Amino acid sequence: MLKIAPSILSADFANLERDIRRVSSADWLHVDVMDGYFVPNITIGVPVVKSIRQCTDMFLDVHLMVTKPARFIEDFAQAGADLLNVHLEADDPRGISQALRLMDQCKVKKAVALRPITSPNAVLPYLEQLDMVLVMTVEPGFGGQALMEHQLETIRQVRALIERYNPACRLEVDGGVNTTTLRRVVEAGADTLVAGSAVYKAADPAAAIAALREV
Numbered sequence: 001m002l003k004i005a006p007s008i009l010s011a012d013f014a015n016l017e018r019d020i021r022r023v024s025s026a027d028w029l030h031v032d033v034m035d036g037y038f039v040p041n042i043t044i045g046v047p048v049v050k051s052i053r054q055c056t057d058m059f060l061d062v063h064l065m066v067t068k069p070a071r072f073i074e075d076f077a078q079a080g081a082d083l084l085n086v087h088l089e090a091d092d093p094r095g096i097s098q099a100l101r102l103m104d105q106c107k108v109k110k111a112v113a114l115r116p117i118t119s120p121n122a123v124l125p126y127l128e129q130l131d132m133v134l135v136m137t138v139e140p141g142f143g144g145q146a147l148m149e150h151q152l153e154t155i156r157q158v159r160a161l162i163e164r165y166n167p168a169c170r171l172e173v174d175g176g177v178n179t180t181t182l183r184r185v186v187e188a189g190a191d192t193l194v195a196g197s198a199v200y201k202a203a204d205p206a207a208a209i210a211a212l213r214e215v
Ligand SMILES: O=C(CO)[C@H](O)[C@H](O)COP(=O)(O)O
Pocket: 007, 009, 010, 030, 032, 063, 138, 139, 140, 141, 142, 143, 144, 145, 174, 175, 176, 177, 194, 195, 196, 197, 198
């Protein structure tokens, strides 16, 4: 079952509640948290996730682009995240394992994310316990970038690993997904699609979500 997860990175932050309601026909809501260190941009943090939780029942898929994310797992879980994504490049293996352990304790779903430079095999030490792997198809930090075509091969390789070691694990793709690129991304093996600018830069975000489902 394909899931569409609009990224609020491209929403109007002064009208966030309105913009969240505009995408209520989607499956999940994707929330991009950036610390200005792991990526060269700063977005939102725990208080905003808490406020988002109070204005929607949507499944909150929280993408943590922060260094040493284990420091913040409990805070984001208590704020209302349903799933937390930590980048494999954001800490050493001990720190990543600790972050995943904390997610278990907090009863949130667990995902790891890969920058474009990271080998698909980097997921192997964690794959059997994951609910999702996130493959970045842009360099993380900003919305509105073009999908890196060479990442289709990474998606294929991660899909093969998932089929072998944990077929229930979802495969999310984030960056440059739109009606032109979606088919190739799904054919490569994605089942969960983040779409920021393709949804929020459209005149009618609900129609944009429907258009993505129809591709
Ligand atoms: O994680 C992200 C950027 O780091 C965003 O989720 C992603 O870029 C979505 O935006 P778009 O669909 O416009 O590419």
